[in-house]
Amino acid sequence: RAALRSSHRVLIKAGTSVVTSPNGYPSLTRLASLVEQIAELKAEGKQVILVSSGAVGMGRHLLLRQMQGLTTVSELQKGSVLGSGATKNYSSSCAAAGQFHLMSVYNTMFENLGLVASQILLTQNSFEPHTLPNLSDTIEKLLSLNIIPIINENDAVSSNQGWTNASVFSDNDSLASVCSKSFGCDACLLLTDVDGVYDKPPDQKGAKSGLTKSKSSDVLIGEKSLHGRGGMQAKIDAAASSVEEGGCDFCLITSGLDFDSIRDACGVYDGKKSKGTLFNGDEGDVDEGRTKAVAARDEARKLTALGKEVREKVLLKISEALADEAIVVMAANKVDLENAVKQGLDSQLLNRLKLTPAKLATLSTGIKQIGESEDPLGVVKSVTELASGLDLQEVSCPIGVLMIIFESRPDSLPQIASLAIASGNGLLLKGGREAKESNKALHTLIGDAVESATNGLVKRDIVALIESRSEISQLLKLDDCVDLVIPRGGNALVQHIKSNTKIPVLGHADGVCHVYIDSTANVEKATKIVVDAKTDYPSACNAVETVLLHSSTLTNGLCNAVLKSLRLAGVKILGGPRAMSEGICDVPSSSNKYEYGDLRVQVEIVSSTPEAISWVNKYGSGHTETIVTEDSTNAELWLNGCDSACVFHNASTRFADGFRFGMGAEVGISTGRIHARGPCGVKSLLTTKWILRSEDFDTVERFKGEERVYTH
Numbered sequence: 001r002a003a004l005r006s007s008h009r010v011l012i013k014a015g016t017s018v019v020t021s022p023n024g025y026p027s028l029t030r031l032a033s034l035v036e037q038i039a040e041l042k043a044e045g046k047q048v049i050l051v052s053s054g055a056v057g058m059g060r061h062l063l064l065r066q067m068q069g070l071t072t073v074s075e076l077q078k079g080s081v082l083g084s085g086a087t088k089n090y091s092s093s094c095a096a097a098g099q100f101h102l103m104s105v106y107n108t109m110f111e112n113l114g115l116v117a118s119q120i121l122l123t124q125n126s127f128e129p130h131t132l133p134n135l136s137d138t139i140e141k142l143l144s145l146n147i148i149p150i151i152n153e154n155d156a157v158s159s160n161q162g163w164t165n166a167s168v169f170s171d172n173d174s175l176a177s178v179c180s181k182s183f184g185c186d187a188c189l190l191l192t193d194v195d196g197v198y199d200k201p202p203d204q205k206g207a208k209s210g211l212t213k214s215k216s217s218d219v220l221i222g223e224k225s226l227h228g229r230g231g232m233q234a235k236i237d238a239a240a241s242s243v244e245e246g247g248c249d250f251c252l253i254t255s256g257l258d259f260d261s262i263r264d265a266c267g268v269y270d271g272k273k274s275k276g277t278l279f280n281g282d283e284g285d286v287d288e289g290r291t292k293a294v295a296a297r298d299e300a301r302k303l304t305a306l307g308k309e310v311r312e313k314v315l316l317k318i319s320e321a322l323a324d325e326a327i328v329v330m331a332a333n334k335v336d337l338e339n340a341v342k343q344g345l346d347s348q349l350l351n352r353l354k355l356t357p358a359k360l361a362t363l364s365t366g367i368k369q370i371g372e373s374e375d376p377l378g379v380v381k382s383v384t385e386l387a388s389g390l391d392l393q394e395v396s397c398p399i400g401v402l403m404i405i406f407e408s409r410p411d412s413l414p415q416i417a418s419l420a421i422a423s424g425n426g427l428l429l430k431g432g433r434e435a436k437e438s439n440k441a442l443h444t445l446i447g448d449a450v451e452s453a454t455n456g457l458v459k460r461d462i463v464a465l466i467e468s469r470s471e472i473s474q475l476l477k478l479d480d481c482v483d484l485v486i487p488r489g490g491n492a493l494v495q496h497i498k499s500n501t502k503i504p505v506l507g508h509a510d511g512v513c514h515v516y517i518d519s520t521a522n523v524e525k526a527t528k529i530v531v532d533a534k535t536d537y538p539s540a541c542n543a544v545e546t547v548l549l550h551s552s553t554l555t556n557g558l559c560n561a562v563l564k565s566l567r568l569a570g571v572k573i574l575g576g577p578r579a580m581s582e583g584i585c586d587v588p589s590s591s592n593k594y595e596y597g598d599l600r601v602q603v604e605i606v607s608s609t610p611e612a613i614s615w616v617n618k619y620g621s622g623h624t625e626t627i628v629t630e631d632s633t634n635a636e637l638w639l640n641g642c643d644s645a646c647v648f649h650n651a652s653t654r655f656a657d658g659f660r661f662g663m664g665a666e667v668g669i670s671t672g673r674i675h676a677r678g679p680c681g682v683k684s685l686l687t688t689k690w691i692l693r694s695e696d697f698d699t700v701e702r703f704k705g706e707e708r709v710y711t712h
Helices: 002-006 028-043 055-070 073-077 091-112 132-144 172-182 231-244 261-266 286-306 308-324 326-342 347-353 357-372 412-422 433-453 469-475 491-499 523-535 558-568 577-581 609-619 632-641
Strands: 009-014 047-052 116-122 147-153 187-192 250-255 277-279 380-387 390-398 401-406 426-430 463-466 484-488 513-517 544-550 572-575 600-606 624-628 646-649 668-670 678-680 686-694
Touching (some): 009 028, 028 047, 028 091, 028 261, 047 132, 047 172, 055 091, 091 116, 091 147, 116 132, 132 147, 132 172, 172 187, 187 231, 187 261, 231 250, 250 261, 286 308, 286 401, 286 463, 286 469, 308 326, 308 412, 308 433, 326 357, 326 433, 347 433, 357 412, 401 412, 412 426, 412 433, 433 463, 484 491, 513 523, 513 558, 523 558, 523 624, 572 577, 600 609, 609 632, 624 632
Parallel strands (some): 009 047, 187 250, 401 426, 426 463, 513 624, 544 600, 572 600
Antiparallel strands (some): 250 277, 380 390, 668 678
């Protein structure tokens, strides 16, 4: 129940026995209940994908009715009666007719609740490497627009009758599993006509339900339903595959005949016994998470006690290992890249996933820089004499145990680990599953360096690698063991983490960055800065996403020069409202606040620097903004007026980076305001403590009379 409550993207599969009645008509009561419960999930901010069977079942009665209508009087007089078997050889036609009817019912029901749904019909070819990226992009865009994708197999085309060695899926149960893996679902619900997996067919005497993590060897499988193709074995296989291969937190097989089955899975009815069979590939209970968090804290305290020289030695060892073990790391990354291509990962994530010799060299240099920096611990922030011989100091110290959740980018792992070690913090790391092999290789490298540099006095447990999402859901509950969570990813990830933990969150959300070209901008500076900000690393969070042009640039040549330079660099330009009305762009942007992460950029026209500042403060994400101008007054107006973490004058937005800021590396860029903002290096991972020293002895009682007097 807790897992579904905390899930962000849920896939629900409704079987034929749930969607239709035995005679093939739509079961309006069950469909209405299903739609209402999906609407409740949507109201909680969840994204829902629905895989629905039922088209063939609905189509049978439609075709049978047509056949009966075409039966002649003569045939009836001869006693010719059409039974349900008459449609046996019309499976594809049943699918075509029934799908239209099924979607008509769904459309009406969702529309009555103010929701929009869409239809996606898939075949085996839909999951080929050359088609899956487009399919995934379609799903992402529909979900981002709050539209519910309703998926079914295109039986009218495929007529898929079973499993072959070349099959991607053989029924809608396995289709649901493939979809949950391909579209990054956190949870999966398979709705059927029984209360879960029984140890033998439920109509047999003594059958027991409620099995957990069942495998085919645990149960006696009976005959398949008269409707649909999957059967219970297909559901067991699909559930196991979703959690063991796809990364779902859990998959629940439960009854869709129960009008509250989804509510029950969410724990709406406290005290009501939950139905269904739960599959959760790696349970990662609270005790295991607590053990890892406590171990990381213990080892961090040991390392801190050993002093700056030992921490520096560890960091230099990591820096050397990144150079010496580059071949091993690159080989692991190659495996991840190959798997990502097969899974249809989009180009933006592929770019973030890819490691190169240059990236590893930069990491090595940055970590060496961190190691050789001044000790950040024990730095005296202030000294106050409370009384003669009674001195108070505020000094820097580690926060404690950090949990960093990051997507796609394996190069983040050594950066973050090095900053944690330098600041004396324990660390729990969770990378994206698409970087699984790269993260393992890097984590092993760091663990070896820690134990080698400390002669085994500090164990590799100081940096723990979390590999399952179910384990993360448990760790988010450990507010007594974990002191700070830093999610590195999109806004959806940050909001999900914030909504599901009591632990303080240092949020790095969207990177909607701006470059404003003022009326006095130098042409060469403007074109070079804009092109660099967009093309140096388009998928980075500090890449420019909107270019604002002063209205005078339309006539002084600046606008044409900037647009021409972007187009020559391969950038697709999208127009804001005023840019479209001025006719300088052909294609409008869909939103004034959007992180493209690729070679697309929005261009808009403003009339003044204050208007540009207002635009940034309204549509920006508080990340990085830059002005290109030769007017110092406008520059200062911009630098003081933009309410973002990083604000620049005549410099590319790409400078918003911990390494370029001289920090060596960063754990992320915070767009929040507490307690750190902008690129977060070692100093952002520290807190302070108060140290009070008395030369003699002091009690509060001594200050109540004239014996002791405060001097602060």
